[in-house]
Amino acid sequence: xxxxxxxxxxxxxxxxxxxxxxxxxxxxxxxxxxxxxxxxxxxxxxxxxxxxxxxxxxxxxxxxxxxxxxxxxxxxxxxxxxxxxxxxxxxxxxxxxxxxxxxxxxxxxxxxxxxxxxxxxxxxxxxxxxxxxxxxxxxxxxxxxxxxxxxxxxxxxxxxxxxxxxxxxxxxxxxxxxxxxxxxxxxxxxxxxxxxxxxxxxxxxxxxxxxxxxxxxxxxxxxxxxxxxxxxxxxxxxxxxxxxxxxxxxxxxxxxxxxxxxxxxxxxxxxxxxxxxxxxxxxxxxxxxxxxxxxxxxxxxxxxxxxxxxxxxxxxxxxxxxxxxxxxxxxxxxxxxxxxxxxxxxxxxxxxxxxxxxxxxxxxxxxxxxxxxxxxxxxxxxxxxxxxxxxx
Numbered sequence: 001x002x003x004x005x006x007x008x009x010x011x012x013x014x015x016x017x018x019x020x021x022x023x024x025x026x027x028x029x030x031x032x033x034x035x036x037x038x039x040x041x042x043x044x045x046x047x048x049x050x051x052x053x054x055x056x057x058x059x060x061x062x063x064x065x066x067x068x069x070x071x072x073x074x075x076x077x078x079x080x081x082x083x084x085x086x087x088x089x090x091x092x093x094x095x096x097x098x099x100x101x102x103x104x105x106x107x108x109x110x111x112x113x114x115x116x117x118x119x120x121x122x123x124x125x126x127x128x129x130x131x132x133x134x135x136x137x138x139x140x141x142x143x144x145x146x147x148x149x150x151x152x153x154x155x156x157x158x159x160x161x162x163x164x165x166x167x168x169x170x171x172x173x174x175x176x177x178x179x180x181x182x183x184x185x186x187x188x189x190x191x192x193x194x195x196x197x198x199x200x201x202x203x204x205x206x207x208x209x210x211x212x213x214x215x216x217x218x219x220x221x222x223x224x225x226x227x228x229x230x231x232x233x234x235x236x237x238x239x240x241x242x243x244x245x246x247x248x249x250x251x252x253x254x255x256x257x258x259x260x261x262x263x264x265x266x267x268x269x270x271x272x273x274x275x276x277x278x279x280x281x282x283x284x285x286x287x288x289x290x291x292x293x294x295x296x297x298x299x300x301x302x303x304x305x306x307x308x309x310x311x312x313x314x315x316x317x318x319x320x321x322x323x324x325x326x327x328x329x330x331x332x333x334x335x336x337x338x339x340x341x342x343x344x345x346x347x348x349x350x351x352x353x354x355x356x357x358x359x360x361x362x363x364x365x366x367x368x369x370x371x372x373x374x375x376x377x378x379x380x381x382x383x384x385x386x387x388x389x390x391x392x
Contacts, residue, residue: 005059009051017044018051022058029068029142030054033135043247053128069142076129076147080177083117083125099309107308109354110187119179126177151175184348187314188321190355197310200302203283205269208261209295210315212239215255217319217338219244220312221292226279234259243339252337320349 007022016038020030033054034047042050060079061068099105101115117125129148136142151174174180189197194214201207212223222241226232231240231249237259238251266273271281280290296312303309320338323329335346375381 006062007055007058009048009055011048016047018047020051020055020058022055023062027054027058029136030058030132032139032141033132036135049124050128053125054132056125057129069136071133071143071147073147073149076126076149077177080122080126080179083122084179085116087115088117088121105307105309107306108189108193108310110309112309119181122179123181126175149176151178185351187311188318188349188353189310189314190353193306193308193310194318196306197299197302197308200305201298202301203269204261204265205271205280205283205290206298208258208265209280209298211258211261212254213312213315214319214322215258216252217316217323217334218252219316220295224278224280224290224292224295227276228273228279229276232259232262232279234263245339245341250339252339317349320346324350 006024007020007027010019010021011017012019016031016035018034020027020034022030030051034051037047037050057079058068060082061071061075064075064078066075099112101112103112104110105112126148130146130150133142133146133148137144137146198207198210201210209223212218213220216223216239218239218241222244223239225242226239233239233251237256238253240249240251242248243250262279265271269283271279272287278289280295281287282290282294292312299310299312316338320334323334323337324331331343331346331350334349335343338346340346375384
């Protein structure tokens with residue numbers, strides 16, 4: 001019988017939506033911190049993520065026989081060391097036919113996720129724990145000092161809190177235990193690969209979804225949140241989505257083809273339509289609103305047929321790359337459509353693909369060298385050199 005670790009994260013219908021039960025009862029300190037975040041207008045998905053991070057920390061301390069209030073800096077170091085080498089449970093759920101963790105997909109050139117926790121996951125875990133213990137210290141609910149090291153500027157102030165906008169930012173050393181994170185890379189799908197992926201889709205609903213993702217640049221969950229209450233305007237070729245960061249309902253453009261596929265989906269597959277109901281529904285059994293995991297399964301079936309490992313977020317990258325390759329779009333136009341808070345995030349999508357760089361390098365070395373200027377034979381070379389003041 002598998003060894004089941006104590007504690008779990010539970011969703012509640014009323015009050016605090018996500019709570020940590022550890023080992024069997026609600027963890028008071030964790031709920032207090034999550035309530036603080038909820039009151040600060042953090043999204044439910046953020047609360048869920050933080051709850052699982054706290055649960056992972058409580059389980060680690062439980063194995064060390066250390067109460068969370070007695071945790072010290074050495075416990076945090078041991079936790080980071082464990083995260084660096086422990087298998088991620090999500091990776092253990094892979095099917096047997098899935099390529100080995102850490103290998104590179106021969107079709108896309110993208111690596112398969114490693115079996116251990118990613119560096120960004122470790123850094124996020126430390127940020128959550130730092131905030132948790134900061135709250136616990138301020139409310140006298142835990143230790144007197146925060147055991148998690150924090151990245152600071154001068155003194156104890158928040159980094160860049162008094163930065164002069166007329167001066168350049170200074171690169172500060174990473175905080176203790178924070179991991180090096182890989183540089184964001186270009187992940188767009190080439191046109192021929194996108195066409196092959198589109199050909200593997202089985203229904204008008206799936207074609208409409210992928211077409212909207214490729215043309216509007218909407219995030220996966222944003223597009224799945226469309227409702228029949230004015231979110232789709234075929235006449236203006238726009239859709240309204242709830243943005244991930246601001247959580248405001250914003251209007252973005254999409255291609256004409258996307259609305260054609262949407263019309264075919266609504267007319268031929270006939271999903272439930274009523275004011276305020278979701279646009280996207282499941283196709284088998286009792287109709288249910290389409291979830292992120294169900295939409296990802298659609299892409300996974302196409303990937304299995306092609307031997308690729310594209311993701312839903314790669315479709316957003318593809319839309320951004322296509323816009324940036326069009327001279328009609330400026331960088332700020334694309335930033336507005338993607339709804340990035342900073343243009344530096346949009347610049348990630350402007351990185352050239354490796355295949356393009358290889359082609360340019362080969363073309364550069366294949367181009368014949370341009371000969372230097374010479375004197376026409378009809379002229380006296382000595383006289384021309386003397387006229388130009390160049391010694392023989």
